[in-house]
Amino acid sequence: MVLTDEQKIIIESKGDIKINAVAGSGKTATVIEYAKARPSESKILYLAFNRSVKLEAEKKFSDKGLNNVRVETAHSLAFDHIIRRGRNNYKQLGSYKTYQIKELLNLKTDKQHHTDLIIANHINKFSSYFCNSNSKKVSELDYTAVVSDPAAKEFVSKHYEEILQNTRQFLAKMENGEIDITHDFYLKKFQLASPSLGYDYILFDEGQDASPAMLDVFVKQKATKVIVGDTHQQIYGWRYAVNSLEKVDYSSFFLTRSFRFDEEIAFVAKRILNWKKVLHPELNFNITGAGNSNKLNTRAFIARTNLSLLVKAIELLFDKKEISSIYFEGNINSYTYADEGASIYDVYNLYFENYEYIKDSLIKSMKNIAVLEEYIEKTNDKELKIVLDVVKKYGRELPALLKRLKSAHVADEDKNKADMIFSTVHRCKGMEYDEVTLANDFINEHSLNKIIREEGTENVNSGGLSEEVNLLYVAVTRTLNYLNIPRDLMPQSKINILEPEPEMKQKKRHSVKSFWNEYEKTKTETEKSYKLQSWGAYQSWNEQLDDELEILFCKGKSLNELAEHFGRTKNAIKKRINKLELYDKYR
Secondary structure (H helix, E strand, C coil): CCCCHHHHHHHCCCCCEEEEECCCCCHHHHHHHHHHCCCCCCCEEEEECCHHHHHHHHHHHHHCCCCCEEEEEHHHHHHHHHHHCCCCCCCECCCCCHHHHHHHCCCCCCCCCCHHHHHHHHHHHHHHHHHHCCCCCHHHCCHHHHCCCHHHHHHHHHCHHHHHHHHHHHHHHHHCCCCCECHHHHHHHHHHCCCCCCCCEEEECCHHHECHHHHHHHHCCCCEEEEEECHHHCCCHHHCCECHHHCCCCEEEEECEECCCCHHHHHHHHHHHHHHHHCCCCCCCCCEECCCCCCCCCEEEEECCHHHHHHHHHHHHHHCCCCCCEEECCCHHHHHECCCCCEHHHHHHHHCCCHHHCCCHHHHCCCCHHHHHHHHHHHCCHHHHHHHHHHHHHHHHHHHHHHHHHHCECCHHHHHHCCEEEEEHHHHCCCCEEEEEECCCCCCHHHHHHHHHHHCCCCCCHHHHHHHHHHHHHHHCCEEEEEECCHHHCCCCCCECCCCCHHHHHCCCCCHHHHHHHHHHHCCHHHHCCECCCCHHHCCCCHHHHHHHHHHHHCCCCHHHHHHHHCCCHHHHHHHHHHCCHHHHHC
């Protein structure tokens, strides 16, 4: 492996460090080389983001003969200490549904408006908020601070004391072994136990989306500590994650060269991240594209929401018939369920009053669709809202459409053979594809500025808006080669296009000098002020752009200057010059 200067500096570093690595910059490879450079007798722990990353990392370290490296996730490490080696006979459960919490705590309130279920929903979220925090007591936290939706916030404020006391009771039941414990709970137990892990080096991956509880465990270790991540890939704030790269005072290092995509994609990625400067004026970053892939084997459609994915899949499969096989990242069935476990079929049956077919207890308890809509509003359950939106959009056609979708879905092992891979940003994080097409459901520059203008910089949720921009950045940087992006999502341009007068286009052009002199006589202020609204890299060549290229070519601009001006590669500029036969005309 040929190392860059940035990688060499990191590998040779001493003491606690943090590495801010752009998408595709080889951070895992760098961390492996860092571990390889440490003494062979060193005990090293690598903390992976999730189970799939853990399995992949185990293989990579093993292939390099680094048997002194233990790979774990935060939860697997906590499970080993609290469940496997712990003295308490805890029984673990993945998560609780709202309806289960209501029954466990015997909540009885205004049944007409399902106040008990709404309170149970917030108890569940408050519990998760505490378990992922570094606080020792529930009372140290203000749950209203993490409730952003106005209607939900108003409800929580009105019922805060009841929500707080029941959250404490819910956690106490888990602590006493009266009910099964959640994954978040044993992680919290792990943090509160202040464990000493006994490693010489700890490598913490995906540090931009760290649980505050796990970060607290990490920073208290006596080992040499390395945090690696990408500040601009922080997309799990809604799960109460924090950017550890900004929380620790370690020596800073950077990986700015992406081997995944070329400079053209890097240019767009940088322009998108620049949007955040209205929220964070001090923001400073660099991305260089060094990829050179020409493959076109895997094609992906990436969206912000499940609804956009289902709509696009139905359109391409059945309406336009452009594809015949599909693959949904993370199992297609997961796209038809809300976080609470209610399926799209349950909501469908409630919508059409087929009550006898509803299986989910929460949906079954709803008298009608209006009650469900009220529940969604007061809990800010975004996943359930998306499910309802899908039902409303397709109505009675939905079951048949979903059945046809599933019949077109390929098996996991044939994923790369699918005509199109569909994924939300959260599910494709860490993935890469030869061609990426984006849905038009991300925040754009106009919307971002409008929100800031209307709410004011002091009142706006800067963290939430930054994360929305990050989602688009993550989606854009999944591509190895081609990117198809809606015009609305393209960064606004400051490029001025000089457009010759119509009569100029009819005149014969023989030499650079005569052509440029003629243009200088006819140009106007109107021509100078024309503003390109979409970056040239994604705008088809047209007569207007061809004229501009010819003018700048005649002016003696180099290929590098032309590529930078139009936001295209040098090769693309050269091809267009040859197409227009400009070399034959003027040189």
